[in-house]
Amino acid sequence: MKSRRPLIAGNWKMNGLRQDGLALARGVAAKLANEGAPSCDLLVCPPATLISDVSGALAGTAVAVGGQDCHAAPSGAHTGDVSAPMLADLGCGYVIVGHSERRTDHGETDEAVRAKAVAAHKAGLIAIVCIGETEAERDQGRTIEVVAGQFHGSLPEGATAVDTVIAYEPVWAIGTGRTPTVADVAEVHAMIRREARTRMGDEAGKLRILYGGSMKPSNARELIAIDDVDGGLIGGASLKVEDFWAIAQSCP
Numbered sequence: 133m134k135s136r137r138p139l140i141a142g143n144w145k146m147n148g149l150r151q152d153g154l155a156l157a158r159g160v161a162a163k164l165a166n167e168g169a170p171s172c173d174l175l176v177c178p179p180a181t182l183i184s185d186v187s188g189a190l191a192g193t194a195v196a197v198g199g200q201d202c203h204a205a206p207s208g209a210h211t212g213d214v215s216a217p218m219l220a221d222l223g224c225g226y227v228i229v230g231h232s233e234r235r236t237d238h239g240e241t242d243e244a245v246r247a248k249a250v251a252a253h254k255a256g257l258i259a260i261v262c263i264g265e266t267e268a269e270r271d272q273g274r275t276i277e278v279v280a281g282q283f284h285g286s287l288p289e290g291a292t293a294v295d296t297v298i299a300y301e302p303v304w305a306i307g308t309g310r311t312p313t314v315a316d317v318a319e320v321h322a323m324i325r326r327e328a329r330t331r332m333g334d335e336a337g338k339l340r341i342l343y344g345g346s347m348k349p350s351n352a353r354e355l356i357a358i359d360d361v362d363g364g365l366i367g368g369a370s371l372k373v374e375d376f377w378a379i380a381q382s383c384p
């Protein structure tokens with residue numbers, strides 16, 4: 133049993149039509165009903181188009197629903213965007229902010245990510261703030277410096293262990309099948325917790341720090357067993373009920 137209850141979060145990214153999303157959500161709910169609760173909290177983050185259906189399908193289950201991004205403003209002239217209150221209105225309890233694909237595809241800076249996290253908090257959502265180095269940054273030996281910088285730049289003032297989760301996702305590990313060594317993950321997570329102490333004091337001991345990037349059933353157990361790893365943000369493997377469930381069951 134970990135002192136912090138792990139969170140296993142599925143990031144479905146831009147995948148699935150309504151039928152697929154419903155099948156996936158119902159599959160996870162069925163596992164929970166048939167096999168009992170694993171030792172972790174469960175979350176799925178479908179694309180915006182599926183949130184309403186998935187939220188309906190999971191109502192009354194222990195599986196929470198989250199968005200994959202939100203705008204920093206609650207409403208207004210922002211064509212194509214979705215706000216944090218809109219996500220909350222659909223039954224979301226969480227929202228991912230600052231995923232590396234958002235940072236790369238949409239040029240999101242730490243400052244923009246922080247504003248989104250603030251908006252999430254205002255709407256009563258838990259913000260999952262993503263940070264992680266690129267392969268070039270790792271090769272240059274700059275991992276710690278880069279991740280610490282993103283952590284401080286993306287974390288809102290006054291963030292708590294209740295309203296915020298950190299996801300450390302090395303960019304080069306996302307969707308590639310490659311993962312850092314256990315020692316490398318342990319080093320980065322311990323650093324993040326140390327930095328968190330400078331921001332939130334003892335509360336940092338309760339902050340959940342997820343690992344993300346090619347987490348799958350075959351490596352989840354050793355990754356989640358690391359002291360400062362409090363669960364995972366799972367992309368590809370979260371699209372298969374069996375894999376997502378096996379990862380959830382890897383929590384001690």
Ligand code: PGA
Pocket residue numbers: 143301305306307308344345346347365366367368369
């Ligand atoms: P992956 O994605 O598990 O497919 O590597 C993780 C993520 O991007 O959140």
